Amino acid sequence: MLKLAVCxxxxxxxxxxxxxxxxxxxxxDTEISLVISNNPNAYALERAKKAGIEGICISPKSxxxxxxxxxxxLEKLDAAKCIWSYCRIFGRIPAS
Numbered sequence: 001m002l003k004l005a006v007c008x009x010x011x012x013x014x015x016x017x018x019x020x021x022x023x024x025x026x027x028x029d030t031e032i033s034l035v036i037s038n039n040p041n042a043y044a045l046e047r048a049k050k051a052g053i054e055g056i057c058i059s060p061k062s063x064x065x066x067x068x069x070x071x072x073x074l075e076k077l078d079a080a081k082c083i084w085s086y087c088r089i090f091g092r093i094p095a096s
């Protein structure tokens with residue numbers, strides 16, 4: 001089973017498309033384990049909640065620097081045991 005984390009910053013239309021495709025069986029052997037937003041007001045977090053998926057906000061503004069943010073982001077991915085993340089519009093993608 002592929003455990004997927006989806007990074008979002010807004011309405012979450014791409015997230016919803018992935019949720020719908022998994023539910024319809026168009027994407028197989030995959031589950032969304034975590035939704036991460038850099039925006040606490042992103043509607044995508046509500047979409048995640050409605051689908052029973054953990055949604056969290058990790059804002060770069062909450063960290064001293066980009067390295068601290070990247071470390072927190074990667075820690076959350078590791079904790080969720082995600083082996084793949086989908087980031088369409090999230091600013092920068094942290095390096096591991």
